[in-house]
Amino acid sequence: xxxxxxxxxxxxxxxxxxxxxxxxxxxxxxxxxxxxxxxxxxxxxxxxxxxxxxxxxxxxxxxxxxxxxxxxxxxxxxxxxxxxxxxxxxxxxxxxxxxxxxxxxxxxxxxxxxxxxxxxxxxxxxxxxxxxxxxxxxxxxxxxxxxxxxxxxxxxxxxxxxxxxxxxxxxxxxxxxxxxxxxxxxxxxxxxxxxxxxxxxxxxxxxxxxxxxxxxxxxxxxxxxxxxxxxxxxxxxxxxxxxxxxxxxxxxxxxxxxxxxxxxxxxxxxxxxxxxxxxxxxxxxxxxxxxxxxxxxxxxxxxxxxxxxxxxxxxxxxxxxxxxxxxxxxxxxxxxxxxxxxxxxxxxxxxxxxxxxxxxxxxxxxxxxxxxxxxxxxxxxxxxxxxxxxxxxxxxxxxxxxxxxxxxxxxxxxxxxxxxxxxxxxxxxxxxxxxxxxxxxxxxxx
Numbered sequence: 001x002x003x004x005x006x007x008x009x010x011x012x013x014x015x016x017x018x019x020x021x022x023x024x025x026x027x028x029x030x031x032x033x034x035x036x037x038x039x040x041x042x043x044x045x046x047x048x049x050x051x052x053x054x055x056x057x058x059x060x061x062x063x064x065x066x067x068x069x070x071x072x073x074x075x076x077x078x079x080x081x082x083x084x085x086x087x088x089x090x091x092x093x094x095x096x097x098x099x100x101x102x103x104x105x106x107x108x109x110x111x112x113x114x115x116x117x118x119x120x121x122x123x124x125x126x127x128x129x130x131x132x133x134x135x136x137x138x139x140x141x142x143x144x145x146x147x148x149x150x151x152x153x154x155x156x157x158x159x160x161x162x163x164x165x166x167x168x169x170x171x172x173x174x175x176x177x178x179x180x181x182x183x184x185x186x187x188x189x190x191x192x193x194x195x196x197x198x199x200x201x202x203x204x205x206x207x208x209x210x211x212x213x214x215x216x217x218x219x220x221x222x223x224x225x226x227x228x229x230x231x232x233x234x235x236x237x238x239x240x241x242x243x244x245x246x247x248x249x250x251x252x253x254x255x256x257x258x259x260x261x262x263x264x265x266x267x268x269x270x271x272x273x274x275x276x277x278x279x280x281x282x283x284x285x286x287x288x289x290x291x292x293x294x295x296x297x298x299x300x301x302x303x304x305x306x307x308x309x310x311x312x313x314x315x316x317x318x319x320x321x322x323x324x325x326x327x328x329x330x331x332x333x334x335x336x337x338x339x340x341x342x343x344x345x346x347x348x349x350x351x352x353x354x355x356x357x358x359x360x361x362x363x364x365x366x367x368x369x370x371x372x373x374x375x376x377x378x379x380x381x382x383x384x385x386x387x388x389x390x391x392x393x394x395x396x397x398x399x400x401x402x403x404x405x406x407x408x409x410x411x412x413x414x415x416x417x418x419x420x421x422x423x424x425x426x427x428x429x430x431x432x433x434x435x436x437x438x439x440x441x442x443x444x445x446x
């Protein structure tokens with residue numbers, strides 16, 4: 001009975017970098033004097049024997065992927081061992097992507113590459129799978145496509161060298177696609193003093209963006225700030241700003257975000273006496289802090305109706321016993337039509353008397369004239385000092401008032417979202433007579 005031994009194949013590694021190699025060893029134990037035959041195939045081809053001289057050696061170096069086996073032989077005539085078990089050797093590869101950021105957004109163009117190190121000059125035919133299903137064939141290692149949120153998944157590539165069907169590669173990359181991002185524009189603060197500036201910041205939930213900036217007003221079309229691509233910019237013009245992000249070297253941009261920036265005004269009056277008499281004249285001035293030397297075109301409104309538009313900041317009116325008008329102003333710089341002020345805050349007294357008696361009821365109403373009433377926290381100042389604070393109510397009622405409540409009153413609003421403050425002009429309150437009641441304060445809803 002003749003015993004037929006089996007060959008044993010061992011590999012230094014199961015993967016080959018293209019341009020590199022792996023050493024395979026074949027042995028027949030326990031005897032010596034063997035020479036070796038080497039065979040290679042792929043998953044869709046039959047075994048083919050190597051024909052080079054050194055392939056009768058116990059050890060060989062291979063540079064191609066495939067399925068290998070070996071046989072041992074000795075003597076004359078030759079005696080053959082059993083073939084070894086098959087050993088799969090694969091070419092090393094990895095998938096790269098451009099852009100290679102951690103965020104991929106819907107609508108963005110992305111290129112996946114089945115990278116075979118050392119195989120840059122080789123022609124490849126590649127198969128792409130997502131979550132196990134074939135979705136694309138390419139005649140190169142690169143696959144470029146526009147992604148959507150449904151493109152998320154695990155991508156695998158497998159490539160074959162077109163002149164060597166025994167060679168294949170494979171690797172997997174995970175791709176997560178999120179919705180097209182919206183730029184966030186923040187300003188600190190949102191009020192520009194004329195002659196000064198504020199900083200605007202545009203942000204997106206990933207790095208690697210450049211930015212476009214735009215400005216318009218209610219009466220002028222939007223224009224791009226052509227010299228600006230930075231995340232942060234300083235602006236000295238008031239208006240409605242927008243920004244968006246652009247991917248460098250790509251035709252892709254984010255959604256836009258809006259923010260309104262304006263100068264602020266305060267109405268003053270001369271004379272500023274606590275009591276005015278019928279027939280007297282009073283001059284109202286639309287004061288823009290820092291804009292004393294700027295030429296303005298101003299609009300005045302009385303009880304919501306325009307009463308004057310002119311190239312100065314002043315309005316002179318005559319008062320009478322029945323006067324109860326509410327005046328507001330807004331100004332534009334004559335040399336900068338992107339710049340305009342916000343309507344000033346207004347403090348009104350109900351009833352609209354100049355003099356009260358101890359024990360009367362009086363209500364202060366603070367109109368900010370910007371956004372919703374609930375966007376603000378309100379306070380009343382007396383003679384420049386904080387007197388009352390009520391959140392979120394804009395109306396304050398004194399019941400009853402006393403002589404020591406006489407003074408100059410002003411209302412201010414603090415915007416909750418940005419911390420900006422708007423204050424009205426001052427209103428005089430004079431209380432006569434002796435106090436007969438205990439002071440009580442009631443905060444009324446706006």
